[in-house]
Amino acid sequence: MFHRGYLLTLGLLLTSVACQRSAEEQEANRKRIDARVHVAANQVWEGQRAQAQTELAAILKEAPQHPGALMVQTCLQLEQGAEDEAARTAIRLREMAPDKADAIMLMALVEQRRRTPRPGWTEALIEAWKSAGRPSLRDTSRYPEVAMDAKNAVSDVWKRTGSVESRLVAVLADHKASEVQQRWLVEHLSELEDPHLLLSAHEYFSGANGLPADLRRQARETVRLKLQAHGAGTNESRIPLLLLMADASEETPLTHEDIVALDRIASLKHYRDAPLSQRYVDAERRLEAAGASSRFDKAFMVAVANLVLDPASVLTKRAAATKDRLAPDDQDRLGKALLTLGARIQAGNTLVERSVGLRMMEQGAVLVGNEEMSAQVAEGYESIRSVIQSSRQVQIENWPLPTLQREWAKALVQDEWAFLSNLVAP
Numbered sequence: 001m002f003h004r005g006y007l008l009t010l011g012l013l014l015t016s017v018a019c020q021r022s023a024e025e026q027e028a029n030r031k032r033i034d035a036r037v038h039v040a041a042n043q044v045w046e047g048q049r050a051q052a053q054t055e056l057a058a059i060l061k062e063a064p065q066h067p068g069a070l071m072v073q074t075c076l077q078l079e080q081g082a083e084d085e086a087a088r089t090a091i092r093l094r095e096m097a098p099d100k101a102d103a104i105m106l107m108a109l110v111e112q113r114r115r116t117p118r119p120g121w122t123e124a125l126i127e128a129w130k131s132a133g134r135p136s137l138r139d140t141s142r143y144p145e146v147a148m149d150a151k152n153a154v155s156d157v158w159k160r161t162g163s164v165e166s167r168l169v170a171v172l173a174d175h176k177a178s179e180v181q182q183r184w185l186v187e188h189l190s191e192l193e194d195p196h197l198l199l200s201a202h203e204y205f206s207g208a209n210g211l212p213a214d215l216r217r218q219a220r221e222t223v224r225l226k227l228q229a230h231g232a233g234t235n236e237s238r239i240p241l242l243l244l245m246a247d248a249s250e251e252t253p254l255t256h257e258d259i260v261a262l263d264r265i266a267s268l269k270h271y272r273d274a275p276l277s278q279r280y281v282d283a284e285r286r287l288e289a290a291g292a293s294s295r296f297d298k299a300f301m302v303a304v305a306n307l308v309l310d311p312a313s314v315l316t317k318r319a320a321a322t323k324d325r326l327a328p329d330d331q332d333r334l335g336k337a338l339l340t341l342g343a344r345i346q347a348g349n350t351l352v353e354r355s356v357g358l359r360m361m362e363q364g365a366v367l368v369g370n371e372e373m374s375a376q377v378a379e380g381y382e383s384i385r386s387v388i389q390s391s392r393q394v395q396i397e398n399w400p401l402p403t404l405q406r407e408w409a410k411a412l413v414q415d416e417w418a419f420l421s422n423l424v425a426p
Contacts, residue, residue, distance in 0.1 A: 037068040044076050044400040067096045075400045083114045101135040108132040121404040122411050136393040152176050153292040164188040166290035172305045173298035182211045189222045195230040198223050200305040236270040242311040250317035259334045266340040279303040280413040296406040309356050335367025349415040390423035
C-alpha cells in the first residue's frame with residue numbers, strides 16, 4: 001500500500017513537472033515568434049518588403065494561425081497592391097480573432113481598397129471605420145507591439161554633422177537626446193537664426209526631461225534674446241506673446257502694463273502665419289539632408305513642435321488669476337484682447353489650437369459680459385469634443401502600413417480639423 005501511494009505521488013509530481021516544462025516551452029516559443037513578427041513589421045516600415053515577405057512566410061509555415069503574423073502579412077499585401085491576397089489573409093485573421101476590433105477594421109479596409117475605382121488610403125480607412133460600425137481601437141491590445149523605427153535619429157545625426165540646426169531637428173524628431181547632447185544644444189543655441197526653430201527650441205526646453213532646471217531656464221533665456229530681433233516686425237503674435245509671458249508663474253496676475261501690451265499683440269493679423277504643412281516639408285528636407293530617417297512620423301514630430309501654445313496657456317491661467325483684481329477699464333480691455341487673440345488661435349487648423357483658442361475666447365466673453373459669445377463658444381466646444389472622441393477611436397498608428405500612415409500624417413498637417421471632421425460625418 002505504501003509503495004502504491006508513493007508511486008502515485010511520484011507519477012503526479014512528474015506529470016506536473018512535465019506540464020510546467022511544456023507551458024514554459026510554449027511561452028518561450030510564443031515570445032520567439034512574436035519577436036520575429038516584430039522584425040517583419042519593422043521591415044515593412046522600412047520598405048524592405050522582400051525581406052519582410054520571406055520572414056513572414058517562414059513564420060506562417062511554423063505558426064500558420066499566429067494573429068500578429070497574419071496582421072502584418074495583410075498590411076504587407078495591401079502595401080504591395082495585392083488586395084485579393086490581402087483579402088484571403090484578412091479572412092484568416094478574422095477567423096482567429098472574430099471579435100477583435102483591429103481584425104474587423106483591417107478586413108473592412110481591404111474591402112474598401114478592392115473597390116473600383118480604388119479610393120485613396122485615408123478615404124478608404126475612414127469609410128472602412130464607418131462601415132465596420134465605428135469600432136473603438138483605442139483600448140485594444142496590439143499584435144504585434146511594433147516600434148515604427150528602432151533607429152535613433154539623434155545618434156545618427158550627431159555622428160554626421162556639428163550643425164546646431166540639424167542636431168536640434170533630430171532631437172525634436174525623436175526626443176532621445178542624452179543629457180550630454182542636450183547640454184551641447186544649450187551651449188550652441190545662440191548660433192540658431194531660424195525663428196521657427198528658435199520657437200521650437202523654446203518649447204522643447206520648457207520640458208527637456210533629464211536636464212537640470214537651471215540649464216533649461218538658461219536655454220529659454222538664450223532663445224528669447226534671439227527672438228527679440230524677430231518680434232519687432234512680425235505680423236504674428238506667437239513671438240511677442242512668448243516674450244511677454246517669458247517664464248512668469250501661472251499664478252502671477254497680469255499688470256496694467258501687461259494688458260496694454262496684450263492689446264497690441266492681439267491686433268496682429270495672425271497667431272501663426274506659417275502653415276504646418278510647410279513645417280512638415282521643411283522637416284523632411286532637413287532630416288534627409290542630415291542623413292537621418294525622413295520617415296513621416298519623425299517629420300510630423302518636428303512640425304508639431306512649432307505650434308508653440310504654451311504662452312497662450314500661461315496667459316489664460318494668469319488671466320484667471322487676475323479677473324477679480326481689475327479696474328473696469330482694464331477688465332474690458334483684457335476681455336476684448338482675449339476674445340480677439342483667442343479667435344486668431346482658434347482659426348488654426350489643428351484641434352489643439354481650436355481648443356486653446358476657444359478657452360481664451362470663453363474667458364474674454366465672461367470678462368466683457370457677452371452671453372451670446374459664450375453660447376457660441378459652448379457650441380464650438382461640443383464640435384471639438386465630437387471630433388476628438390471619434391479620432392481617439394481610430395488609432396491605427398501601430399499598423400505597419402507606411403503609405404497609409406504617411407498620407408494620414410500629411411492630411412493632419414494640411415488641415416487636421418477639416419480632415420478629422422470627416423469622421424463625424426454620416
